Amino acid sequence: MDPNPLLLLALLALAVAEPPPSERAALLSFLSKTPHESRIQWNSSTPTCSWVGVTCDPNGTTVTALRLPGAGLVGTIPPSTLSNLPSLRILSLHSNRLSGSLPSDFSNLTLLRSLYLHNNLLSGPFPPAIPLLPHLTRLDLSGNNFSGEIPFSLNNLTRLSRLFLQHNHFSGSLPSIDLVSLTSFDVSYNALNGSVPRSLDRFPESSFTGNLDLCGSPLPPCTPFFPAPAPAPEVPTKSSSGGLSTKAIIGISVAGGLIVIILLTVLLVCCFFRCCHRRPRDKPKPDVPPPPPPPVVSGGGEPSRAAAEVDDAETNRLVFVGKRGYGFDLEDLLRASAEVLGKGSVGTSYKAVLEDGTTVVVKRLKDVSAPKPDFEAHVETIGRLDEHPNVLPLRAFYYSKDEKLLVYDYLPSGSLSALLHGSRGSGRTPLDWESRARIAMAAGKGLAHLHSAGIVNGNIKASNVILLPEPESAAISDFGLTPVFPPSTVSRASAGYRAPEVTATLKVTFKSDIYSLGVLILELLTGRAPNQAVTVGGGEDEGVVDLPRWVQSVVREEWTAEVFDAELMRYPGVEEEMVGLLQVAMACVSTMPDSRPDAAEVVRMIENVVGRTGDEDGNVPSRGGSGAPSPPPASTP
Structure with missing residues (x-):
């Protein structure tokens, strides 16, 4: 039987389906104007929908998604390129080195639903094009250098469900973002001030932490630390009818005058009495000390109220x-x-x-x-x-x-968190590899000292690692305090650093400290904050995982170089030590507590990777004296 000619024509049309030439040209223009890694090869002789990171609709007639996370994209996003993709619904360019501001013509992407630009070097004010995207449901601008105020116009995004703006430099007061659809929200580690709007106080404290001048529920109330003196009592000057009557004023004046006259009369009488009855031969008697206070009974008796007040004071x-x-x-x-x-x-x-x-x-x-x-x-x-x-x-x-x-x-050098996750603009001095290795060593030695004294730290995180006057070393602070707090405090402390078993049992141990130390070392290696959402996959399939699981997923795909902070890649000859320290960290974050090394062993492992220290404060020798990394333990992924 002869095949249906209409069916053949339909199949032929699908076989040659291709997005419009304008979309193809827009993609090629974007790639040609943006430096990138060599693994992105868009061949103009192949179909557009087969290019790496490009997704088309089922019919292959238009581009609906562009996903190029961690692709080594460098520089500004060129205008008049991606904005010429009118059907684009998902744009994921996170974990690159894109800089500058977002092109204003992004407002043309009216069908865009998901925009992932986190962990780049983007700067400038909040992109004015974003509040003009009516279908936007997910927005992640975290880990950039955006500054200025967060606009109230975000309320125009009535479908927005996830908004992540943490680790930027946004300032001013936090606008009242009242979106019923908003289920995930984070503005931590910015420079916001004032009180948290009532429309946002339903989100956890971790969504706002790191803004030193932000207060109000769920943060501590907006009150000063040092108590202010009580205000002087106000003297009423008006009656409820708007003022004192003339009779009342006359009465107050007369009463005041009588009181003054009576006081003067009493004073004159007392002086006259003393003058008339004093005899010249009288001599003042020497002062007699008062009798000693009665002893406080320590047995069955009770101390007096005065003694109790002294004890309290x-x-x-x-x-x-x-x-x-x-x-x-x-x-x-x-x-x-x-x-x-x-x-x-x-x-x-x-x-x-x-x-x-x-x-x-x-x-x-x-x-x-x-x-x-x-x-x-x-x-x-x-x-x-x-x-x-x-x-x-x-x-x-x-x-x-x-x-x-x-x-x-007080140590004026500040915390590791401020140095590591501060501004990544042109004026910032990056934290080099040797300094990071010394800080990892210092944290390990400090923890080993606590454990040798039988003290569980319980609160290891970058904000509790304080830099010493020499930037190569550090000291851990805020340790050993968990026993004085209720379990609910343990459950919300050190988000991102908690061991899996602590989340379940609400009890910290020596082994849970090792897990937190491992996360801290991963933070030094990756430059990523553990309490910052880390995504895997792309677009609608993206999921949030913790930092150790993200590192495991990247290493499993044999993209080990993608794990390390881009700032570390400028230092030649340290790749072997970085991989060695990564193995130490992964041994520490083993999901099984018994598989984790103890603190003293972690110090020895770090010494084997970056060279033995010559002193007691965590300083490691300069380049050239490093030993070979030790082989990873059996439990290391």
């Missing part, structure tokens, strides 16, 4: 611990000028400058559940810990019903 004082002493007391601390350094899951840290110029860090704890005797005993144990160059010692503490404070030395 003596107990609620600033208690100094450790070897170094400071010459100030609680009142000196309360009079100091304060500056917010950061807000975390267990409290807020302040830089306090006292009147004599002494500078300390005061951590104001919240949600402490331990009673006073237990709190004091535990904190004093931490304070008695032998000092170590890679551990920031506790200097003092204060406990009262309303306030729980910890005092530490």
Whole structure:
């Protein structure tokens, strides 16, 4: 039987279906104007829909998605290229090195639903074209250098369900974004100020952390750390009818005059009486000391109320611990000028400058559940810990019903988080490989010191790794505090660094510390913040995973070079050490706690990778003295 000629024509039409020449030209123009890695080869002699990263509709007549994540794209996005893809629904260009601002003609992409531009070097104000995309449901601009205010016009995106703007430089107040469809939201680690709008307070604290001047639910309330003096009582000047009557004013004046006259009369009478009855031969008797107070009964009796008040005043004082002493007391601390350094899951840290110029860090704890005797005993144990160059010692503490404070030395170099995830613009000094290796060594040595003293850290993260005056080394802080907090605090602390078993049991252990240390080392290697959403796949199939699982997925695909921070690729001859330290980190983040090495073993493994240290503060030798990396343990992926 002869085949149906209409069917043959339909099959022939499908075989030669191709997007319009304008779309093909737009893609080729984008690729030719944007430097990229060699693995992206778009051959003009092959069908457009077969190109790497390009997806067409089922009929192959128009381009609907472009996915080029981690493709080594460099430079600005050229205008009049991607904007000429009118049917584009998904655009994923994340994890490249794109810079500059977003072209204004992106507003032509009116059918765009998902836009993934995170982990690039894009800068400038919030792209004005984005609020003009009516079908947008997912927007991720995190990990860039955008600045300025977040526009209120985002409320025009009525279908938006996921909005990620973290790790940028957005400033000003947070607009009231009131979108019923919004289910995921993150503006952490920007420079926002003011209070969190009521329309956004349904999102967790981690969505707002890292904005030092942002306050209000779910963050701590917008109140100053140091209590302000009570305002003077106001004297009413008006009656409820709008003013005092003439009779009332006359009555007040007459009463005041009578009181003054009576006081003067009493004073004159007293003076006259003393003058008339004093005899010259009278001599003043020597002062007799008052009788000693009755002893406080320690057995079956009870101390008097006065003695109890003295005990309270003596107990609620600033208690100094450790070897170094400071010459100030609680009142000196309360009079100091304060500056917010950061807000975390267990409290807020302040830089306090006292009147004599002494500078300390005061951590104001919240949600402490331990009673006073237990709190004091535990904190004093931490304070008695032998000092170590890679551990920031506790200097003092204060406990009262309303306030729980910890005092530490102030180190002006800041935290690892600020240095590693700060601005990546042209004026930033990158954190080189040797510095990152030294910091990993310092964190390992500090943790090993705590574990040797029987103290579980429980809160390892980059914001708690404080840089020492020399940028090559660091000290861990905020350690050993989990026993004084309720389990709910443990469940929300150190997001991204928690071991899987801690999420289930709400108990921290030596092995869970090792997992957190491994995540910290991965953070140093990848340049990615663990509490930042990491996506795998592309477009509608993208899923959020934690940093260790993302690294495993990339290494499994044999794209190991894609794991490392792009800033590290400029240093020649360190690839072997980077891979060796990556193996150490992956041994630490094993899902099975018993498979993880202990802290002392981690230090030895790091030494085998980057060379043995010559001192006690985590400094490693400069280039040229490195040993070969040790083979990975059996449990290492």
